[in-house]
Amino acid sequence: MFKKVVATVKENSKIAAGIYKMIIACGDADIRHFVPGQFADIAVPGHAELLLRRPISISAVNPDNNTAALIYQIQGKGTDIFSRLTPQTKIDAIMPVGRGFYLTAREKTVFLVGGGVGIAPLLSVTQKWPSKTYEAFLGYKGRDYAYCLDDFENACGKVIVTSDDGTLGEKGFVTDALGRRLIEAKPDIVLACGPVPMLRALKDILSPFGVPAQVSMEQRMCCGFGACATCVCGVDHGEGLEYKKVCIEGPVFDLFEVVL
Amino acid sequence: MFKKVVATVKENSKIAAGIYKMIIACGDADIRHFVPGQFADIAVPGHAELLLRRPISISAVNPDNNTAALIYQIQGKGTDIFSRLTPQTKIDAIMPVGRGFYLTAREKTVFLVGGGVGIAPLLSVTQKWPSKTYEAFLGYKGRDYAYCLDDFENACGKVIVTSDDGTLGEKGFVTDALGRRLIEAKPDIVLACGPVPMLRALKDILSPFGVPAQVSMEQRMCCGFGACATCVCGVDHGEGLEYKKVCIEGPVFDLFEVVL
Amino acid sequence: MAVDMKVTLCGKVLKNPVIAASGTFAFGQQHSWLIDVSRLGGIALKSLTPEKRVGNKPPRIAETASGIVNSVGLQNPGVDVFLEKMMKRVALFDTAIIANIAGRSIDDYVAVIQKLNETSIDFFELNISCPNVRMGGASFGTDEGMARDCVMAAKAVSKKPMIVKLTPAAGDIVRIARAAESAGADALSLINTIPAMAVDAKTKRPILGNVTGGLSGPCIKPVALKMVYDVSRAVSVPVIGIGGIMTGEDAAEFMLCGATAVMAGTANLVDPEAPLRIIDELTAYAKTMNIDNITALTGALEV
Amino acid sequence: MAVDMKVTLCGKVLKNPVIAASGTFAFGQQHSWLIDVSRLGGIALKSLTPEKRVGNKPPRIAETASGIVNSVGLQNPGVDVFLEKMMKRVALFDTAIIANIAGRSIDDYVAVIQKLNETSIDFFELNISCPNVRMGGASFGTDEGMARDCVMAAKAVSKKPMIVKLTPAAGDIVRIARAAESAGADALSLINTIPAMAVDAKTKRPILGNVTGGLSGPCIKPVALKMVYDVSRAVSVPVIGIGGIMTGEDAAEFMLCGATAVMAGTANLVDPEAPLRIIDELTAYAKTMNIDNITALTGALEV
Ligand SMILES: Cc1cc2nc3c(=O)[nH]c(=O)nc-3n(C[C@H](O)[C@H](O)[C@H](O)COP(=O)(O)OP(=O)(O)OC[C@H]3O[C@@H](n4cnc5c(N)ncnc54)[C@H](O)[C@@H]3O)c2cc1C
Ligand SMILES: Cc1cc2nc3c(=O)[nH]c(=O)nc-3n(C[C@H](O)[C@H](O)[C@H](O)COP(=O)(O)OP(=O)(O)OC[C@H]3O[C@@H](n4cnc5c(N)ncnc54)[C@H](O)[C@@H]3O)c2cc1C
Ligand SMILES: Cc1cc2nc3c(=O)[nH]c(=O)nc-3n(C[C@H](O)[C@H](O)[C@H](O)COP(=O)(O)O)c2cc1C
């Protein structure tokens, strides 16, 4: 279960253009039961005028020293302030929150599809379920924006990289690369995280193949722990549209049920 | 004339209980023409939710290295934040602002009357007009709250100290000490700065002696440069009540004209 | 010496004057994972309507300077599902329970009240900020006549003390307050959120899926304080102060302005521990001020 | 490519859409010590009344979360002293001059307008947030009938384009806007400050000498944006957006919501250089967005 904790910044450094990695000591948080896809909901320190916490996926945990890694992109005020936090800064976080990715014994080959900063949370899937066969499809804006590539190379049987500008891997959309690969090999499941247009393309590409997929959704959040119902996304299980809370009923949803 | 400048914190340290002294490099400010009683109006750095600048009297200037000294007491949020500013921090200040104390050749003996943090701005009077004869009447809460005593000892012919709790000098009100002294010696003018109750007592005590006095007033301010008319105090020159702007028409007023 | 934090509201004793505001505490469950909900003076449940409501199109939240704009839109399971699945758990909290009631017509309000009359709920709170569909969508709470009719109808069927929650969108909130009082309100709570909007200049779009929403948080406190001050001097029923309460001192300010109790809303969402912190801070404030009975604060502003 | 920042308001061309709001720029003099006032699109002078007003009892300002509450109370030298001593200096600024007019009765408004008709002032701005003494102190701007009568009387004598400044204290600001338009308003400006209050829990006293005041600053922006959005879609005269504009993006948000020009108020007081910074930031924003004519922003919100 998530808790409200006082975490401590241990490291915080740039790992790619506009992308940072922060290691935090997690205080009283229960990170032993961390599930990939879960996030930390972090108050912006020292800024009383910014009321909302910022949700950042936990990209890896290390229960041995009680730390977690967060990989984030500078997007606006909050993440800009995060990028300037120095070691020892105390941060107020609710973590780990959410229903993450879920693999059973039935899924043996897993394709991971990530775009941009959405690539980060996928890595821990390979740590949580090490005995699966993984292929990763990673889409970056360009060479300067790439991060964690070595980690995926180590953890996955195959890594296909694309970039918007062609400076890294194939030029083009990561979903197109996936589409070509699907003609050769069909996984048991696809786990994806990335911008909505990528998820839409993913849906189109997967549909004809009948491959199930789980996707991590983003939504503007207020409380981050289920109390306000501001963070919803549409879900349709076949009984009409319902709004589900991304914070505690997600962020991971069935690609074929969620409204994109 | 005042300017909006980027000043730099040079030193910032506690000099008495709850009282701090900050030395700032004044950037483009014109401090050569500084008049005692003028203040700096300082934005609270890094706190977008606190819109108002905080006025702090300039207690001394050093045109040789372009610095000014500010002595301030922790009162609320803004001054608390000030007390934690570290050297090299840039601060946004409008300075030096206001009509300060004014002495002509006619005034030869000057009594300085200060209470609490109001003592600070009086010291520079002795620097600005070194050829006068000064006596200082300084009221502190107690020994732990005393500061600048040596400076006054050096600059004034006589220094009478009182404290609320009797831990320093005479126990009691500084104005009572002044009252006793007035029976022996009458100055040409009194310059005063301190809380309103002190100023009221001062008025009562001086009235029978017919000694003129200038006092520095405090008021909540918005702009600090004359544009909004929020910072007013009542003044009566004999033609009925008028509200004057403390920021640019003060903060120094005639004790017998200002409404206390 | 310990401060007596109890306050009496319409004859019922609350442990302390700090209540969780409707829509910011759901039905208490999520907060119960993080704090001891029973320490609160009371909790106001999310607005209940006769039918299930799916709520507004997302995004539903925008951040503004010292505030938030939300457009949840009364998403709730409907009163029947509430009774069947949630009431039992709510009843376990050892604190005053306020059922907040919303509707599109007077019949809606009446229907919900009748279904909740026999439960252990302590108070009803009539959310009259809702648009009245019969009257072209103007909110019940902005029109004296509609407010009166709604409160009278609700009172006629209600078996519990009735708090009427006022909206700041009323041009003259004092008039609506008087109308509600004369129609039988046992207490008034104010303010609900202020109609507002947030825009993303970069995308040239409104941030909320619903375009507009309601502003809450510290930014609205000065507006709420004035309304509470004005209303509490105009009516004789107790007033519950709401709007931007984040600290014990904020709560004290509302009580000084005439509130018998307060509700914290946004604070609960921004910091789940806020309601308990507010109680502790209010207690500490009372001690500092040498107040041994918190009720002494109500209306004690020295003007 | 340079952005064309000019906007046309009631047939007059402003250098850019950024105007200093009334009461936050006095008569321009203090700001002229610190910035080049002529770079502004226009300046709205402090409200003028027929007689001299000493204003409210101090303290007159309180700080609140991302806002300020002021109770200056229309302190001004009166229109005659203004004409005699200040008009000449005001006329030297190379920017549009807006005389803001206030009164306790319709006659007051008419009297001030008649005295200013023959000056080089470019626009009148009718501050109808003032209490009407004949009507028990309700503000002209909160009542459709009073607003209409006031605007009609003012228009009847005015020789200059008439901006009517609306108050958010109106229950339904769109109705007042329509009334002002039908009474002849050439443009509308909104919003004035929101009635509010600040309390010092430690002293148990209101902070303002006047007890209540008006809230302004970033905290009110979401409320102002909604009102500008609603009003600009309901009327066909140009709208000037006001409320918490601190940056060029804030200005852009108001234009997207339908404003032809904007006024910055609190920003000028908090940072004397703010109006120029806002112009620069708005220009930079337009460049980033590939807009070569700033007028293209007006009403361009994609809903
Ligand atoms: C479950 C979840 C996991 C996420 N994981 C990551 C991650 O691992 N790395 C990463 O870089 N980003 C992640 N994001 C997105 C991240 O939360 C936003 O980029 C961040 O909140 C932007 O804050 P800001 O203050 O910099 O931007 P601003 O635009 O100034 O933020 C204003 C408000 O909008 C919200 N907001 C803006 N963009 C988003 C967004 N895309 N999603 C949700 N809220 C938003 C902010 O939280 C804030 O409340 C995640 C979002 C969610 C919902
Ligand atoms: C001309 C002038 C000179 C001053 N010189 C000094 C000085 O040399 N040293 C010193 O310690 N203090 C001085 N003060 C008082 C000082 O400005 C306040 O103590 C300070 O603004 C409090 O800010 P805060 O944020 O800590 O308190 P808060 O109570 O959190 O402030 C809230 C608001 O009230 C205003 N405020 C609160 N108290 C006062 C006050 N007494 N006077 C004016 N505004 C107030 C603040 O500026 C702020 O806008 C002076 C005031 C004036 C007007
Ligand atoms: C996310 C959210 C949802 C809300 N939902 C409701 C609601 O369902 N019914 C209601 O009467 N008030 C609702 N409110 C209003 C609050 O109860 C409260 O009146 C308002 O937020 C002002 O208080 P605050 O500034 O402490 O948040 C909601 C507020 C928020 C922020």
Ligand SMILES: Cc1cc2nc3c(=O)[nH]c(=O)nc-3n(C[C@H](O)[C@H](O)[C@H](O)COP(=O)(O)O)c2cc1C
């Ligand atoms: C100190 C102060 C004085 C004001 N005086 C007047 C005034 O005399 N006449 C008027 O029409 N508006 C007056 N206003 C209102 C502003 O013009 C503006 O409408 C309001 O402050 C909202 O804009 P802002 O948030 O940018 O400040 C005043 C505002 C402030 C802060």
Ligand code: FES
């Ligand atoms: S953010 Fe509050 S319910 Fe999800």
Ligand code: FES
């Ligand atoms: S503070 Fe604005 S005029 Fe003095």
